[in-house]
Amino acid sequence: xxxxxxxxxxxxxxxxxxxxxxxxxxxxxxxxxxxxxxxxxxxxxxxxxxxxxxxxxxxxxxxxxxxxxxxxxxxxxxxxxxxxxxxxxxxxxxxxxxxxxxxxxxxxxxxxxxxxxxxxxxxxxxxxxxxxxxxxxxxxxxxxxxxxxxxxxxxxxxxxxxxxxxxxxxxxxxxxxxxxxxxx
Amino acid sequence: xxxxxxxxxxxxxxxxxxxxxxxxxxxxxxxxxxxxxxxxxxxxxxxxxxxxxxxxxxxxxxxxxxxxxxxxxxxxxxxxxxxxxxxxxxxxxxxxxxxxxxxxxxxxxxxxxxxxxxxxxxxxxxxxxxxxxxxxxxxxxxxxxxxxxxxxxxxxxxxxxxxxxxxxxxxxxxxxxxxxxxxx
Numbered sequence: 001x002x003x004x005x006x007x008x009x010x011x012x013x014x015x016x017x018x019x020x021x022x023x024x025x026x027x028x029x030x031x032x033x034x035x036x037x038x039x040x041x042x043x044x045x046x047x048x049x050x051x052x053x054x055x056x057x058x059x060x061x062x063x064x065x066x067x068x069x070x071x072x073x074x075x076x077x078x079x080x081x082x083x084x085x086x087x088x089x090x091x092x093x094x095x096x097x098x099x100x101x102x103x104x105x106x107x108x109x110x111x112x113x114x115x116x117x118x119x120x121x122x123x124x125x126x127x128x129x130x131x132x133x134x135x136x137x138x139x140x141x142x143x144x145x146x147x148x149x150x151x152x153x154x155x156x157x158x159x160x161x162x163x164x165x166x167x168x169x170x171x172x173x174x175x176x177x178x179x180x181x182x183x184x
Numbered sequence: 185x186x187x188x189x190x191x192x193x194x195x196x197x198x199x200x201x202x203x204x205x206x207x208x209x210x211x212x213x214x215x216x217x218x219x220x221x222x223x224x225x226x227x228x229x230x231x232x233x234x235x236x237x238x239x240x241x242x243x244x245x246x247x248x249x250x251x252x253x254x255x256x257x258x259x260x261x262x263x264x265x266x267x268x269x270x271x272x273x274x275x276x277x278x279x280x281x282x283x284x285x286x287x288x289x290x291x292x293x294x295x296x297x298x299x300x301x302x303x304x305x306x307x308x309x310x311x312x313x314x315x316x317x318x319x320x321x322x323x324x325x326x327x328x329x330x331x332x333x334x335x336x337x338x339x340x341x342x343x344x345x346x347x348x349x350x351x352x353x354x355x356x357x358x359x360x361x362x363x364x365x366x367x368x
Contacts, residue, residue, distance in 0.1 A: 070284045075292075099310075100254045102367060107313035108259075108296035115291050126283075129291035132318045139312055183286060 009034065010042050017048060021058060021080070022090075022147065024051050055079055055090075062087070068127040068182065069119040075112040076148065084123035086151045089113060093144045105140040114164040114176045117150045122160055124182035130159070134176040144168040158182045193218065194226050201232060205242060205264070206274075206331070208235050239263055239274075246271070252306040252366065259296040260332065268307035270335045273297060277328045289324040298348040298360045301334045306344055308366035314343070318360040328352040342366045 012032055016023060025043075029036045043050065049057065062081035063071045071078065076091030097109045111134060119127055140146065146166050154161040158181055166174040196216055200207060209227075213220045227234065233241065246265035247255045255262065260275030281293045295318060303311055324330065330350050338345040342365055350358040 068285075073283060073290070099257060101252075102310045102312060104312050106257070106296070107299050107316070108292045111295055111299075111316075112290070112292035115295075126286045128286060128288050128323055129320050131320070132291070132295075132316070134316045134318075136313050136315070 006042075009038075010046055013039070013042050014046065014048070017054075021054055022051065066120050068122040068124050069116060074116045074120055075109070076117070076146070078117070078120055081121060083121065084152060085121065086149065087117050087121040088150075089117045089120075089148050091146045091148070093140055093142050093146065095142050098142055102139070103141060105142075105144075107136060110136070110140060110146065110166060110174050111176070113146060113148050114150070114166060114174065115178065117148050118160075118162040118164055118176075118178045118180055121150050121152060121162065122180055122182060124158075126183040127160070127180050128183065129178060130181045131179040132176055134174070136174055138171065138173050140168065140173050144173075146173065148174075190226075193222075194230055197223065197226050198230065198232070201238075205238055206235065250304050252308050252311040253300060253303040258300045258304055259293070260301070260330070262301070262304055265305060267305065268336060269305065270333065271301050271305040272334075273301045273304075273332050275330045275332070277324060277326050277330065279326050282326055286323070287325060289326075289328075291320060294320070294324060294330065294350060294358050295360070297330060297332050298334070298350060298358065299362065301332050302344075302346040302348055302360075302362045302364055305334050305336060305346065306364055306366060308342075310367040311344070311364050312367065313362060314365045315363040316360055318358070320358055322355065322357050324352065324357050328357075330357065332358075 025036050025039045028039045059077060059079045062078045065081045065083045076089040078089045080088040091113045093105050097105050099106060146168055148164055148166040150162055150164040152160055153163050160180040162178045162180055164176045165172055209220050209223045212223045243261055243263045246262045249265045249267045260273040262273045264272040275297045277289050281289050283290055330352055332348055332350040334346055334348040336344055337347050344364045346362045346364055348360045349356055
């Protein structure tokens with residue numbers, strides 16, 4: 001019975017990490033209602049690296065696939081990429097990114113994370129931004145870890161319709177719809 | 185008769201400079217169909233400083249009026265400001281602003297010039313960006329001098345509806361509609 005529970009638990013762990021690869025051991029422990037120690041042992045048995053190493057591996061793999069933009073030109077860190085389809089990047093808000101007066105992140109940092117991610121997922125040698133409709137849903141502050149997810153929702157000729165949604169630890173803070181145009 | 189022509193010409197010159205303060209002497213000469221030398225002498229007589237000095241004076245005056253943003257946080261140079269109503273800024277595209285691959289200016293530089301100008305014209309102690317609908321009309325390249333003009337088109341409570349249009353020397357290259365929200 002205990003053996004069965006362990007198998008099930010490990011299956012759950014694998015599924016959780018596949019769908020949300022950036023969960024910490026603490027978060028996984030809470031979700032599966034077990035101790036952090038159990039999560040660590042399960043990961044060891046299953047050969048799943050710790051969060052930092054998982055992120056690094058995904059980032060390295062993602063960065064080899066980019067075509068339309070130079071990887072150094074991406075704002076934030078690209079950590080997952082399914083070229084032509086979707087991508088994920090992470091950016092931590094540092095003190096130089098906020099306005100002196102309001103301590104709120106300048107709009108263009110969040111925009112540029114989303115915009116450079118939208119470029120990165122395009123399966124073409126080069127592309128430019130055509131249109132962007134963007135919404136800031138809540139002020140973003142120092143220390144927040146912003147995870148942006150981009151998805152190609154439609155492609156017509158050389159036009160790519162790309163949606164980007166950015167979340168902090170708690171909620172969606174920003175979303176953008178881009179029309180990007182690939183160049184020959 | 186010659187005297188009359190001169191008076192008329194100087195009146196035209198004053199009007200031109202008031203409506204388009206950033207015309208060069210060369211451009212003014214072409215518009216009024218006289219020599220550059222004539223423009224220079226007219227400016228001297230009328231006590232109108234040369235373009236560089238005019239820009240500097242306007243910029244200094246504009247920068248004393250800003251409320252919602254720190255002047256160091258403006259992207260580009262603010263050169264005119266009618267607080268609560270409109271503003272103008274200039275930015276020259278430098279090589280570090282373009283993508284390696286396409287030599288096209290990164291979307292967020294143009295966005296941030298427009299966005300920080302939109303903040304600068306708000307007559308409130310602090311404000312943040314809510315929504316932006318933006319359109320890039322043509323690729324922007326190194327050396328282009330971008331003049332952004334922002335205008336408050338509507339205000340409802342703490343919401344400011346601001347349009348920004350950015351031109352290079354020849355045409356409109358970008359436009360944005362912002363909804364900015366002032367904070368207490």
